[in-house]
Amino acid sequence: MEQQLTIGSLSAEILEELLQTVTHELTAQLVLQEQLLRAQYGRVEAGGPGSTGSTGSRLETRIRWSSTRGRDIFGHEKTTDASHFVYCPNCGRKHSAGRFASHIDRCFGGKGSRKAASNGGSSSNE
């Protein structure tokens, strides 16, 4: 059953072929990406908040991020900055992360507080 050749059918065919070209292109690229990822990491698996810290083999797979409210993509809840501690490379003491920037200023600067500069004149060695 042959279609009648009309302007309408001709333009529809042309449009369809143009779209097919674009889809082929996109599909090829996506298929390639997915093949490479699967060869390396396996398929995408569902991972809830509990699965992120589990066994080594789990880390090798691709896990879907969690999008529950109040938690980040890894399933953690928001932690306060006070719960993290860092060691200062200068004095070697342990500090709360939230106060580390001000500690650096005092520790490296050797004075109580630095020169107040509101909009960054560059300050060379004090």
Next chain:
Amino acid sequence: MSTSRKFSSSSLASSSKAKANNPKSKSKPRSKPKSEFSTPILPSSQLPLHSPSLLVYDNVTYNLDREEIDPLDNITFQPCTHLKKVLLTDSKEPLLNNYKSAIKISLLSNFQRLNLNSNTITSNTNKNKSTTNNKSKNNNFFLILNDKSKILKNTLNPSKLYRYRSKYLRCNDCQLLHNHSDHNSSNISLNNLSFICLQCPNVGCYHSIPTNIDPNPDNNNNNNNNNNINNNNNKDQDNYINIPSNDINKVNHALSHSRKTSHFFALQSSNSNMFCFGCLNYVGHPIFEKIRINSIKQWGINNDFSLNFFNSINSNTSKVNLISNFLPIYPTAFNDTSSDTSNINDLKKLINENSRPPSFKASTGLRGFINMGSTCFISTILQSLIHNPFIRNYFLLGNHQNCIMKKKNLNCITCSIDEIFKNFFTSNSTTGFCLTNFLVSAWNSKKNLAGYSEQDAHEFWQFVVDELHISHIKNSIANKNILNINDDINGSSNTNTNTNTNTNTNTNTNTNTNNININPLNCDCITHKTFCGELQSSITCSECKKITYTIDPMLDLSLEISSKFINQSKKQSKKQSTNNTNTLNITTTTTPISTSTFTSTFNNNNSYSIIDCLDLFTTPENLDVKYDCSYCLKKTFASKKLTIKKLPPVLTLQLKRFEHTRTSTAKLDIHINFPFILNMKKYTIFNNNCNSKPKHDNEIDEHFGKLTYELFAIICHSGSVNTGHYIAIIKNSNGEWLKFDDSLITLISQKDVLSSNAYLLFYIIHQFP
């Protein structure tokens, strides 16, 4: 073997496309007994011993026994079982040769993207011994390829190529149908859907038809067991039966040809991908990929994106652009012909034994930063750099590994950024990262940007990219001159260097004795390669109408918001607070109303967008002060207009969200729309009839692809001028938007992205040229 005669190159060379209707050449495959592909495959133990599982082609050895292709070998499609079997037999040589020819045809058939330069083509054709059959000394002849059409020499003319393409690269069966049917057939076969058979000179079309076939590519790749292969073949046979062959014969001639002749492999001419009709899937193999890369390189197409981009956008080059609908080339050491092939296996062994790829989670590079004071401006800018493909690739490729400052135990901010990259992309940790080293180095450079007090994110961005530039300069000086950098040099940007004696020997620097001054337009550092563009300011004298042009480098664009709109929105917000209407429910996207800043709700009558800001940026403005015109030599009024001469790969836009009144500075929290895709054409010099007229019609189209940008990161500020909080919203490679709020990373919808108040916007080139 019976199959080897089918693939003999002599029969292919003699039959040109015009003779494709020759029944002799067509019936040849039919009269042959069934090929070995359709019979049960011999178990590997019964294969003849003289066909080794090691394939040597072009001096590189491939081990065909391995089930999966080592990712180090190639980055292309997985080979299917059919392909693997063929490569074990004698028919591999013709197949590879045909593939080579087909790739060249495919390259030429996409000639619109080629910037044909006769010099490169002639020099390259001398290398292609197999392509020259019929040399002619007449310079007007055109070069076309072998075995599907005649071969001639010298210059390539697009119109001739076009003619040859439409003549030869069309579906044979559609032509037959058309010739033999009386009534009008609406079968159109554009060459974009042509599948060039790799085993005979047939070209077939591939219109989509509804099928019940769902071949599972994993099954095809991971088994050499002949039972499974038989099962797969049977499965395909079953599925073949499901499709009424009438439909295929009308519409999908490539598929019907492959079934009739058992020719499994074809090359899709529009994107140079190899297709296997047995699996109905794209397939690849390192050997084929290497041929493809070599062919592309031989035709002068350079895959070095950064080099190509910067050369070609200045339109003075004869470099050819990579054909964008082809799969990108991922050159590895193992498919690059220029690398020493004898070391390949040693290298592979070294890599496999001493390293492992990072986990998938680590490879996404997603990690938050813990706020260590007032570091949100630092963490947002760093996140935007970490997920900037150019910057990320620069660091992950190890370009900052041998930093001279680190060797001398001197302070280097770039080294601490390098450490961040290393950590983010290899560690499995998902807790926030502590910026200790970075803050210490930043403190040593510029104390007020070390996170103790809140600062402007844009200012910090300028500082960081400048640091990247400076460390690049330092390292390149150290590498070029074997000179001891004086230990007085620290990381601050106003360095007074003591390298006076050797500054003049640098080849690409324009130095004076006080500062190292590099011309940003020629600078090789990652900052300038990624962010630096050129602004042209044209000053028109009102008297003599002559225009003076000056060109300045730019790293970002600072866009003002028109005062008209500001006043309009102020009135609106005042009206709202007095009317006490709750418009939050009515409008589609809203911003939170704060009492201390001016806000407006978004409604269709009053929307203001980045486009308007850019328009404002490029409209001519009249200068207040009188201008010394160098043509008419008078002090006159003048008007100045800014246009962009050269666009960088990453375009940074800053919205000037502050309003200076006589007494204070206020922040403008107005919502300003921004598009996901931005076309910069009308802000460039090509759209404004300035000095440059395009040399030929292709030039504007050439540049067109390079003028479309897509948004990939925004930095939003909430709060007032003096205090507030920054967050970053960045798009990942899957198109998902993520919100980075210090250590908390969440998914965010597109709607929410569009409704946020952006302060800094990062647009990246949409399509690699």
